[in-house]
Amino acid sequence: MASKQWTKTTFPLNTDAQIPAIGLGTWQSQPNEVREAVKTALLKGYRHIDTALAYGNENEVGQGIKDSGVPREEIWITTKLDNPWHKRVEEGIESSLKSLGVDYVDLYLMHWPSSTDPTDLKKHLPDWDFRDTWAEMQKLPASGRVKNIGVSNFAIKNLEKLLADERTKTVPAVNQIELHPNCPSPKLLQYLKEKNIHATAYSCLGSTDSPLYQNETLKKLAASKGKTVQQVLLMWGLQRGTSVIPKSVTASRIEANFEVDGWELTDDEMKQIDAMPERFKVCGDGWLPVKVFFGDDE
Numbered sequence: 099m100a101s102k103q104w105t106k107t108t109f110p111l112n113t114d115a116q117i118p119a120i121g122l123g124t125w126q127s128q129p130n131e132v133r134e135a136v137k138t139a140l141l142k143g144y145r146h147i148d149t150a151l152a153y154g155n156e157n158e159v160g161q162g163i164k165d166s167g168v169p170r171e172e173i174w175i176t177t178k179l180d181n182p183w184h185k186r187v188e189e190g191i192e193s194s195l196k197s198l199g200v201d202y203v204d205l206y207l208m209h210w211p212s213s214t215d216p217t218d219l220k221k222h223l224p225d226w227d228f229r230d231t232w233a234e235m236q237k238l239p240a241s242g243r244v245k246n247i248g249v250s251n252f253a254i255k256n257l258e259k260l261l262a263d264e265r266t267k268t269v270p271a272v273n274q275i276e277l278h279p280n281c282p283s284p285k286l287l288q289y290l291k292e293k294n295i296h297a298t299a300y301s302c303l304g305s306t307d308s309p310l311y312q313n314e315t316l317k318k319l320a321a322s323k324g325k326t327v328q329q330v331l332l333m334w335g336l337q338r339g340t341s342v343i344p345k346s347v348t349a350s351r352i353e354a355n356f357e358v359d360g361w362e363l364t365d366d367e368m369k370q371i372d373a374m375p376e377r378f379k380v381c382g383d384g385w386l387p388v389k390v391f392f393g394d395d396e
């Protein structure tokens with residue numbers, strides 16, 4: 099693995115598509131910075147950009163893609179259906195395509211298993227849930243506007259519910275979930291493996307003001323390898339077989355986060371990180387009208 103070129107590596111999906119192992123995250127990337135960040139990333143060699151209708155930045159992400167001059171077909175674009183749009187899948191995808199300025203996205207995710215009432219964000223729709231949304235999303239690939247469909251923030255319990263529904267004909271290609279050493283979710287990862295659903299790791303650095311950057315185990319390990327804590331975190335995610343989508347709007351960090359070729363973490367180093375005892379979650383479900391997480395890793 100020492101010579102592995104992670105920046106050129108892709109993971110196969112159950113649709114036979116190949117998702118690039120490293121992408122640029124864009125949550126909380128502000129207007130006037132995300133356009134430049136996307137361009138910087140693409141010029142550095144990134145070929146995977148993660149956005150969402152809910153981030154309110156698809157327009158600028160699309161502009162950054164155009165600014166880069168990298169051909170559309172070389173880039174993997176993921177975007178997501180927002181919770182208050184569950185009954186309006188058709189409108190949701192059309193809105194995203196228009197904002198991004200593209201004819202298709204490579205991956206369209208249901209952002210959360212929460213069908214929120216658009217007139218009152220504190221309420222769940224009384225006559226609709228994520229299984230109804232998925233039934234609508236399944237129709238999209240036939241139109242060519244969406245190459246692959248998947249989910250995000252799905253725990254085992256909700257995946258079971260989705261897969262058991264008689265209308266579910268397409269197994270999600272991806273489940274995008276929070277994964278970092280303080281939220282490793284081994285049970286969920288094992289379940290996804292069994293179902294042939296690829297996991298993408300979000301908040302893979304621990305998100306804004308990450309406490310992981312001060313972690314002594316990680317600091318020591320990074321220093322011993324001449325790498326940054328962030329690079330070690332990304333390598334840990336990659337070697338676990340998950341794609342990683344670190345967010346940054348800082349050019350030097352965008353570039354450094356892509357320096358993951360030609361080195362590796364040994365089994366012992368992976369185990370040291372696996373053994374870190376602290377637990378925290380960046381994205382909870384307290385703000386949603388419905389519970390979607392059911393205890394650690396379930």
Ligand SMILES: NC(=O)c1ccc[n+]([C@@H]2O[C@H](COP(=O)([O-])OP(=O)(O)OC[C@H]3O[C@@H](n4cnc5c(N)ncnc54)[C@H](OP(=O)(O)O)[C@@H]3O)[C@@H](O)[C@H]2O)c1
Binds near residue numbers: 123275308
């Ligand atoms: N599906 C979902 O529900 C969901 C939820 C959360 C996130 N996501 C996706 O996953 C992506 C990543 O997660 P995230 O945004 O929560 O956080 P993250 O990528 O774990 O961390 C981002 C934070 O780390 C900083 N950072 C990045 N590289 C760094 C480096 N080399 N050195 C020091 N600091 C560095 C960034 O600062 P600067 O930007 O200031 O450089 C930012 O504050 C999101 O952007 C989004 O695309 C999806």
